[in-house]
Amino acid sequence: MTKAEVISQIADKTGIDKADVQTTVEAFFTVVKSNMAEGENIYVRGFGSFVNKKRAKKIARNISKNTAIVIDEHYVPTFKPSKVFVEKIKGSDKIQELNTNGVAVNGN
Numbered sequence: 001m002t003k004a005e006v007i008s009q010i011a012d013k014t015g016i017d018k019a020d021v022q023t024t025v026e027a028f029f030t031v032v033k034s035n036m037a038e039g040e041n042i043y044v045r046g047f048g049s050f051v052n053k054k055r056a057k058k059i060a061r062n063i064s065k066n067t068a069i070v071i072d073e074h075y076v077p078t079f080k081p082s083k084v085f086v087e088k089i090k091g092s093d094k095i096q097e098l099n100t101n102g103v104a105v106n107g108n
Contacts, residue, residue, distance in 0.1 A: 036077050048081040 007025055011018040032042055032050055042050040052075040060069045081089075089095060 044082075046082055046084045048079055048085055050077065050079055052076070053078045 003025065007018060007021050010016070010025070011021045014021070035042060036050060036052055039052060041052065044050075055071075055074050055076055057073045058071050060071050061067070062069050
């Protein structure tokens with residue numbers, strides 16, 4: 001599902017104009033990105049948490065040149081779904097149906 005499809009569904013379910021929904025969705029993403037860039041985590045009760053995870057310094061290999069590369073410690077944005085969200089997905093009949101028909105859930 002694309003962002004445009006999400007905006008369309010929200011507009012259909014709420015009756016709010018698509019342009020207003022798009023502005024709101026874009027504003028939400030902007031707030032999430034800017035606050036996470038400032039080191040703040042965002043917690044949405046019943047949905048999940050947007051958190052910055054620290055990755056430790058490590059040594060990696062450049063296979064083509066056969067050299068070692070040092071990757072400094074850094075932070076990556078992650079999303080951790082809430083228990084309510086996870087349980088809703090686990091209990092979804094549609095997901096269960098996809099699993100029993102042999103279709104991969106993640107599209108692979």
